[in-house]
Amino acid sequence: MSKTTFTNLSSEKQERFIQAALTEFAANDFQSASITAIVKELGIAKGSVYQYFDDKLDLWLYLKKHCEQVKLSYIKSIKRSEYSDFWKFYRAMYANGINFDLENPLCSQFLYRVGFKEMSPQVMPHLNTWKKQANAMFCQLIEAEKKAGTFNKKNSTDVMAHFMVTMSMSIAELLQKKYKVDFEKNIKKGKPLFGGNSKELMKAVDELIGLLEKALK
């Protein structure tokens, strides 16, 4: 997971490298992402990449861990115990997730790829870790809510968890459809992923959460 040569680099250089690599890996899947394209963009020699990382997979894993940590920093601050109602808690978590998207479009796009689109055989063994974690977390939450009586006990926990995880992550697509947000364009122009219309956006989110609520409680 990244050689000392990379960690020894000045943090500016590291950041520049990460940005360039992320841009490439956010726009292409593992197989198609090109190391050559990254070094060309950075104006460095290809050999340098292999002074920093063992190989392409090593770089990918580093980027993945990096982005996951950034995302985690947005989410872990929200605690269930600080909210009276589960759905208020859920909504707060969601809002933070959107903040993450707005402030880290590249990370967001890359993780979207990793979580939803990636199927390259080389990385298959390293997928699902995040989704599995999210799923496990939701299962735990749901069990607790069942005990508290706010969730329907008749439905199996894993189906409910699947329901929530899927809908949570599908919001992006809804927004693309409903508001014709063009993520790719926004990324290329350096704009925030949602182009700025967060209010409209939260309305759609609210409606979707409302549906979830009706389904599960």
Add this chain to the structure above:
Amino acid sequence: MSKTTFTNLSSEKQERFIQAALTEFAANDFQSASITAIVKELGIAKGSVYQYFDDKLDLWLYLKKHCEQVKLSYIKSIKRSEYSDFWKFYRAMYANGINFDLENPLCSQFLYRVGFKEMSPQVMPHLNTWKKQANAMFCQLIEAEKKAGTFNKKNSTDVMAHFMVTMSMSIAELLQKKYKVDFEKNIKKGKPLFGGNSKELMKAVDELIGLLEKALK
């Protein structure tokens, strides 16, 4: 869309070719799918492919249309008017969809890729056509149900449609999670996608539809 040279081929040869191409394009995204691999598998010359199709994209588009037609043949037989209850109708449609999966694992896997995982820039303009159609169809259905009073009028049609389409298509993932069905393995072994446990499967489907029903009515 495919040259006369291909349509002139005996239907056995056509079928063999389609199977081989589909196998490759079901297992790899557009960029990574290899024409060389297809001709090697078939034992024909690479030049032949370009006697049949203009280029890689032309072949892909042909496969897409082919699979969509096969899928459509399973779905179009189900008519809303023949069911008293929307959810019975929906369930019947879903059962037919699963039949399609069982009987055409390669088509199914390929369409799954096209609809969910594909992001190769070359094919981007040709994506979403199916999803858009599905979405439009659901919007129409929902509007009708709203008028009949069986769907909640307070929720916007497009959010509801998104809800249904997303959940419908996510079933595959749920089954992978819940029953640890390994699609890739089943495909390689020539088994049906779900390995045969259709009963267990329909139970999960029923539960999910139950959740949808609660959310929307």
Add this chain to the structure above:
DNA sequence: CCAAAATGTGACCAACTGGTCATTATATTT
């Protein structure tokens, strides 16, 4: 039976890929 049309072929091409490594340049320490 032969000519003409339709199919099939595979060596070949340019463009790319991830990865290597001997060499050079730059810091750091003695």
Add this chain to the structure above:
DNA sequence: AAATATAATGACCAGTTGGTCACATTTTGG
């Protein structure tokens, strides 16, 4: 200032790709 350790380089490699085209083979119909 010399010696050593660290970092950067880019020509080069073997392997891949989609696509071409002059040629060989087969099928067709007069």
